[in-house]
Amino acid sequence: MMKRDDQAMSQLAALEQGVVDPEAVLSAQRVEKTYRSGTRALDEVRLDIRRGEFVSLLGPSGCGKSTLLKMFAGLEEPSHGHIRWWGKSLATVGASDHTLAMVFQEATLMPWASVAQNVRLPLDLRRMPRAESDVRVQDALRLVGLDRFHEAYPRELSGGMQMRASIARALATRPNLLLMDEPFGALDEFTRNKLDADLREIWSRQDLTVVFVTHSIYEAVYLSSRVVVMAARPGRVIADVPIEAPGAGGMRDDAFRISQEFMGYCKVLSDYLTLANREGGANDALDH
Ligand SMILES: Nc1ncnc2c1ncn2[C@@H]1O[C@H](COP(=O)(O)OP(=O)(O)OP(=O)(O)O)[C@@H](O)[C@H]1O
Ligand SMILES: [Mg+2]
Secondary structure (H helix, E strand, C coil): CHHHHHHHHHHHHHHHCCCCCCCEEEEEEEEEEECCCCCEEEEEEEEEEECCCEEEEECCCCCCHHHHHHHHCCCCCCCEEEEEECCECHHHHCCCCCCEEEECCCCCCCCCCCHHHHHHHHHHHCCCCHHHHHHHHHHHHHHCCCHHHCCCCHHHCCHHHHHHHHHHHHHCCCCCEEEEECCCCCCCHHHHHHHHHHHHHHHHHCCCEEEEEECCHHHHHHHCCEEEEEECCCCEEEEEEECCCCCCCCCCCHHHHCCHHHHHHHHHHHHHHHHHHHHHHHHHHHHC
């Protein structure tokens, strides 16, 4: 009995000192964000993301998904609380096996540069020797299925291919942590499904942790090992749902998309989203 109390006390002490799960690649510790406009975008978000997870943030518009992702990328600072990367602050993390990359909703390619030049940009910024960056660019473009498009210009590519180039640019830096903010939101459903499948394949073949923002329940279930559901006003986490890999080999293929298991997860998440909308809506009414 005594022992259990001691354990609980030391866990509490660790929490208070901000000691995080040693496996956590990313950790949000009671993170709050109030913008200067007064908008309370996030309220006491606690979230640990462990190495190798594929975590989706799912929630209605305005619930703070992009705000949280931007903080994970170090582009915004919390108003209260802390973000930790591999247990450290951004200023002290710095090892070469602790790297992150971000992919936005738009492909954000330089229109005057070829696909290969676009993908090479972050490597040039790091002053990587050309021989090494050539290999990286080639590998990244192969991974996303754009081997034959090195010399093409963005305007010559379809929306889906532009997104592939944007993902290649992130992968060329060989990140351990990939942050993606609705990367396929603007694509048609068929292209999106294809890119989802390819992304899942890329993730499963390497030591990569992904945090992926989406509005789509189907996309979240298909891709993720865990789905974090958020509600708005103020933005907060309302559910954390592990998506157990289906089938013998844990395959997420087209058959998975129409399986009972898949539909079951969609139903669970849909119920949480209904709750999220109702709660956001209720607070909305109070605002007026
Ligand atoms: N730079 C900013 N300044 C002031 N308010 C902001 C800023 N960025 C976001 N907000 C507000 O913070 C809240 C959360 O916004 P955020 O963009 O993080 O939501 P989201 O979940 O990504 O929404 P969406 O699904 O529409 O992309 C919203 O009310 C939004 O208007
Ligand atoms: Mg957003």
